[in-house]
Amino acid sequence: MDSLHEKPRSKKRKFVIESVENLSVQAMLAHPALVRFRTTPPELSSLTTTLEREPYVEGDRPGRKYISRLTLNDMDGKVYSGQNQLCRHSNNDICLVGIANKKTGKMRLLEAEEFLVSPEIDLVNNEPDEVNSPKKYNATVLFGTKKNRLKHKVLMEEKDRRAAELTSSVEKARPLIEKTTSVVTSSSSDNSYFLPPINTSAKTVDEVYNMSDIVEDYVLEHLIDEASALLETKGLDTEKVRPLFMQCLAGARLETDDEGRLRYACAAIYVEYLCRIVSGVDLPLDNMDDAVVEHLKNTYKLTKKARFLPPEMIHKALANIMQKFEIFIRTPDDGAVAAREKDIHAYCDSASFAISRSIIGEQNFSFRQKEKMSIG
Known part of the structure; x- marks a missing residue:
């Protein structure tokens, strides 16, 4: 009778680690991302994602770390966004995701990025929210922390510098591009x-x-x-x-x-x-x-x-x-x-x-x- 009241024992599985792949090895491959929501998560099947990366600016020179920004859009028009959490940790903190193969008993560990996303506030009547919009700038200055205000200032200065460099590069390259275009137009189809x-x-x-x-x-x-x-x-x-x-x-x-x-x-x-x-x-x-x-x-x-x-x-x-x-x-x-x-x-x-x-x-x-x- 005692055996009828015993709790079922959970089965434990052991896997052999086959490989550990970090982000540098997966540089040209898609790597996993762990996403947490600050609010109630939306219907996952209706989400579309966009991932953007840019160098993490330390002072006047870009460092080796990257700031990854994940944007999620659902079918109702709501937008969720957030940055990766790894850039705030030390270099010794690594987030790994395991992919197990039950048939072979082996597991692959992949380094993943961790994102904490929250809903974006629609500031301009459902118009696309621009980074340099005055209302978003004022919201960051008024309600953001000192660290966020400083980061926003650095990012805006970096964006202005890149815009000036891009304009200068385009003007310098314009003669070469026009010359190249004329050569392509006059070349025969056999050379293609x-x-x-x-x-x-x-x-x-x-x-x-x-x-x-x-x-x-x-x-x-x-x-x-x-x-x-x-x-x-x-x-x-x-x-x-x-x-x-x-x-x-x-x-x-x-x-x-x-x-x-x-x-x-x-x-x-x-x-x-x-x-x-x-x-x-x-x-x-x-x-x-x-x-x-x-x-x-x-x-x-x-x-x-x-x-x-x-x-x-x-x-x-x-x-x-x-x-x-x-x-x-x-x-x-x-x-x-x-x-x-x-x-x-x-x-x-x-x-x-x-x-x-x-x-x-x-x-x-x-x-x-x-x-x-x-x-x-």
Whole structure:
């Protein structure tokens, strides 16, 4: 009889941690977000979300942290918004989300951002709420804390500075954009097969060529492991790598944010692969991701164990190398010029030499070497 009144025992499951992925590894992938509501949450199925990120400003220079702002809209027109909570904590606080596989008994841990959202007050009769609207500014000044007022002042000054820089950049780039537009209009349709498309509505020089038109991000994502290892290496054996690859990697390291450095380091590896197949050098197929190999075969019609290009594909590969190299040597952000002016000048001075001797070289280099790379 006593057994009938016993409480059922809860089943405990044990999982083996398969991997732990932080936000730097997930830089080009979607990462989870934990959302808490200050008020009663709305119907979740009716929500649409928007996530915006900008560098966290510390004094006059942007830091490594990012301010992420999450905006939720429901079908009734109500808007909920809030910033990520991680930027207020120390660097030792990490929020992780576990994804368990009951069949294999393994779990992946993903670093997540935590948001505390609250309903926004409609200040201007259901019109879009602008950051620089006078009513919102007055509300922040009158009712905000001292910390919020100071942060609002810094953000507004930063926004005005960026607006002035953007206006100046557009005026400087206008002659080049008009010249580029006229060239595209007069060019024949045959060249469009070999050359990446040009953005005729670009407002700055950086927007004339788009890296995703040459190789999409889903291909670069398969090169994240190699790119992370290269960025962590202080030096490489210059006798085993092409000068063009070294210059592209140096350009990636000039990026001011972690996501940009990782993305351009992946692109540098992709440029090295193109140089290999143009030169007739074997690709390290055993060490390459299957998705990257399949992309190269389909895009450039590789034959004979992915070694030789058809004649018409050589022109396309060379054009893509040159256009991607132009993306690498674009002018960095103005905020980084003053701090790294010496590195930028040295990088640009050696760029023309690298491009002239790299494409036809036949150095062998594997991005997954088991032995340690030499430190310079």
